[in-house]
Amino acid sequence: MGKGVLLVNLGSPDSTDPKDVKTYLDEFLMDPRVIDVPYWARTLLVRGIILNTRPKKSAEAYQKIWWEEGSPLIVLSERLRDKVQEKSTLPIGLAMRYGSMSIKKGLQELVAKGVDDVLLVPLYPQFAMATTETILVLAEELQTKYFPGLKLSSLPPFYNNPDYINVLAQSIKEQLDTIDYEQLLFSYHGVPERHIKKSDVTKSHCKIDGSCCKTPSPAHQYCYRHQCFETTRLVAEKLQLKEGTYFTSFQSRLGFDPWLKPYTDRTIERMGKQGIQKMAIVTPAFVSDCLETLEEIAMEGEEIFHEVGGKDFTTIPCLNDREDWASLLSNWIENWVAHKDPLVVEA
CATH class of the missing domain: 3.40.50.1400 (Rossmann fold)
Structure with a gap:
């Protein structure tokens, strides 16, 4: 059985163009675990109000922080993925819950490399409906619909590790x-x-x-x-x-x-x-x-x-692609490969 890892972060618009920002916000805010009200009310709020006013303002905010290489979140996540990959013999994929770097694409890329056992790593220390839970629920839906032979497990929240x-x-x-x-x-x-x-x-x-x-x-x-x-x-x-x-x-x-x-x-x-x-x-x-x-x-x-x-x-910067953070992730992956609790602290 071929093992692989999929790191999953939040996501980002494809560009700072208001149209791309609107597309991203629509997917994000229409998630029932982000705005957890009935579909009709969420549609009225998001597509009737928010998406008619917020994309332009959000696009201006993204323009202030956008890097030459692209979205900071995406670039930093890719750098982290590359560092973890250097420390691991397993295929390490990267996906986003929202946006074009979808979880479906991430799973497809791993399956194409012969992977049939995936460790999902939601890049959130704390559990929340709108972060970890929505990733795991979507991944299970995708597994059932498109990858029935794929085994999925996930890294637990690590806030107190x-x-x-x-x-x-x-x-x-x-x-x-x-x-x-x-x-x-x-x-x-x-x-x-x-x-x-x-x-x-x-x-x-x-x-x-x-x-x-x-x-x-x-x-x-x-x-x-x-x-x-x-x-x-x-x-x-x-x-x-x-x-x-x-x-x-x-x-x-x-x-x-x-x-x-x-x-x-x-x-x-x-x-x-x-x-x-x-x-x-x-x-x-x-x-x-x-x-x-x-x-x-x-x-x-x-x-x-x-x-x-x-x-x-x-x-103070986030952990981003710090060497000790990448090493810690690779250690958790090694624990998983060895059929241990991924977050186990070795004596």
């Missing part, structure tokens, strides 16, 4: 060692609060009341909020950060429903108004820099901070 925490903490430390800062903000991508409750396997634990994420429960296996706060806690512990010098917040909300709080933009504003002059910000829900980190945080976030009197604003 000690080796991952070591790599993440080291990447943060390298930046913090070069600057003077007063506050470190851990900014995670936001999701609607209802997503947290929908993912609660106990149907009763997640109350988003400040205590449920700290109280042990089977719900934590699929609780994005808990997993974000736990990532922050473990990194802070690893770096021996002092209480009160770091905070967790959530960015990129959409619409009027309640999303996870506190909001990143308001937290940045609050810190600046409180007299914080020097802050650093890291985005551990992303492993690759993208629109949400390069434009929303590094540009818009810095602008907010300066407008309220802040001085130094440092954006």
